[in-house]
Amino acid sequence: MPRKINGVGIQVEDTQVCVVMVGLPARGKSYIAQRAQRYLRWLDIPAETFNVGNYRRNSAPQPTADFFDTNNPEGERKRRAAAEAAVADMLKWFANGGIVGILDATNSTKERRKWVMDEVAKAGVDVIFVESKCDNEELILANIRDVKTTSPDYKGKDPEAAALDFRNRIRNYEKAYKSINEDGDEDDLTYLKIMDVGKQVIINRIQDYLQSRIVYYLMNLRIRPRTVWLSRHGESMLNLEGRIGGDAVLSHRGEEYARKLPELVRASVGDDRPLTVWTSTLKRTISTARFLPKHYNQLQWKALDELDAGVCDGLTYQEIKDRFPEDFAARDADKYNYRYRGGESYRDVVIRLEPIIMELERSEDILIISHQAVIRCIYAYFMQKNQEDSPWLPVPLHTLIKLTTRAYGTDQEKTAANIKAVSTWRGKGSTARHEDPVPEGGI
């Protein structure tokens, strides 16, 4: 039964969408599938990937290339059975309220696509095909390198033999491969075709809201590694007092951090690399950015302002508990969804950060100087933190965080400025002005 997701500014209505990946092996399909899943889940849209290879490994754990030859009936039968099992599980998942199911497989023939389309349509679920078509040798080689070292299909095998076998597997797929609508008879399908990693994109018959969100996200994806730096503003005068929100100036130590930041950034970014700096519109982030090299572009985004605490803006946690005891308890019970009176919830912040995430996906080398809650939400996107945990993440002041996106995950590096600052982390139930020690497992 479709779930209605209302009240969050993401309109899903009654639609369920099955994203069916299409493409030869080593074209980045799984990468695209995983990124789509991460993005949708971050927006609180239930999304799940069904990888046909995982199902096939139940009956054929480490097949050689000839298993994928279309003239191998045993291979054909097992591959077909794996696809059927994956689709069956996916349809069960849709029946339980899933919104976006992603079928991660080659689906490289018209017949296979027609079969998937029919099965999924019977369940009342819309289908959008997403093909990654790529003739860029460099990218294919990089993917082959990746597969031979990480795929369970080749675990324990000689890497060179694995690479050779995998190339032969690709060749077997190529024999039967048809790009979507290559013959002009799949014109009625809804599809997105991404050529050579976004160099060209074809979008066919996309109508629905949710589909167009997915398409817009995927067409902005860059596959090569990118780096994003995050920092909170320097310690502010209100931080010292344990007050939340406001628009205070930096403390003496916060100033010190602002002066040291250029050095930290240069060491991490490199001297000559151009960088764009995004701050919020609040004094404490703009001040923190003000000693950075003049040749960096700087942009202020209202969307990077701290979570709006509404009537609680400028209060200490003790004052909030005294004046709004029910709100204090409600927030601790569900910090992600609790919306301050006249203010925002973490969920609201995620929604307003969505364009920022889209820009980050498209841009390269951005330094974001923002606030505790905002950095938690951005960090949660990159590091796939769930919504129960992310509002509680410790984010230290006076620390530069470097996130580098890789094919399957994000690397993290932290540089402390070694300038003392208060702790603004708060544990559940606590009204401490500055809570120490801060638990492990933070950013």
Add this chain to the structure above:
Amino acid sequence: MPRKINGVGIQVEDTQVCVVMVGLPARGKSYIAQRAQRYLRWLDIPAETFNVGNYRRNSAPQPTADFFDTNNPEGERKRRAAAEAAVADMLKWFANGGIVGILDATNSTKERRKWVMDEVAKAGVDVIFVESKCDNEELILANIRDVKTTSPDYKGKDPEAAALDFRNRIRNYEKAYKSINEDGDEDDLTYLKIMDVGKQVIINRIQDYLQSRIVYYLMNLRIRPRTVWLSRHGESMLNLEGRIGGDAVLSHRGEEYARKLPELVRASVGDDRPLTVWTSTLKRTISTARFLPKHYNQLQWKALDELDAGVCDGLTYQEIKDRFPEDFAARDADKYNYRYRGGESYRDVVIRLEPIIMELERSEDILIISHQAVIRCIYAYFMQKNQEDSPWLPVPLHTLIKLTTRAYGTDQEKTAANIKAVSTWRGKGSTARHEDPVPEGGI
């Protein structure tokens, strides 16, 4: 010299973009050009359209179809001169800080596109070609009808003769027409090709932020007429007191409006037509929507909340003037850009409404129940109001506004519920609780 637009959450950096329209006559090129211009200007990005036809009319006011025959040297010469004059003016405009120039012409041959590309590139301006390719007879006929009645080329002519001549003109263009990259040798161009009004879209080599904004907007454009209904919430308790912001419940009369709204909506929308209702997250809009038919989808958007008045939230204008006299004056001096301390400016509201506008372009039949400032911004988008005027627009309470987008503009219809309400309009400098009379020229 490129202008930097910072601090508004729209990243333009140093880029200037020339949007070069491509396509046969009657393919909706001017419609697309005008919509792009409207959208960009709403986002405060300087945009201007240069229509080659207007330049050509200086030397050939009402040419017949044979003027457009490629074998007519006189016609060729004059058309070439018109294109040169338009491009020259456009480059002058770029030199004075223009950001997005739109060249509205057929540009239907490879040679012409190469020439435009070279001229514009010399000035350091990026080029994106936007082709509307359409074989849909119905749409072409509608455009021909439009042209024969509205184009200055056929003013005073017999409509049937005009239609015939225009068809011959199209035929002359067809002789030389090449769709972009039809021969595969324009692969290096950055282009967007819109086929059959968005049924299929091809996006080639789009990289830059501003280009991808334009592309995303254009791929969401629907050409057929659509309707959007707007209403403010019913009169609230704070409206009665002349206080701004807050999260008050409806007054007695506001309740009356909520109860009458279903009748107004039914009369305007029709009984059976499905409708989606968007409200803000504030009580007064949700209450106003609560008697609408149950089969309407309802969605709450934080992005539709009223302009955040920050420290002035809940105050009367007299109190604001007393407590923050400098802010009061600064706001009146530049209401669009003035940002309340800890709150928002109209500019901020436009930025956060941008995804709403994008959704509106894609959706059909939406009723928005929101707030004075928000409705001003949405209205300004559809009716092309400029930023100096839009923050001062009178928007009456207890009134349903129907906006229907047409090819060249938006029709407006207003239905008053005939339920009294206070006036919340305020003239420059005034601190009146309820100012009457309200000037003419409002929504």
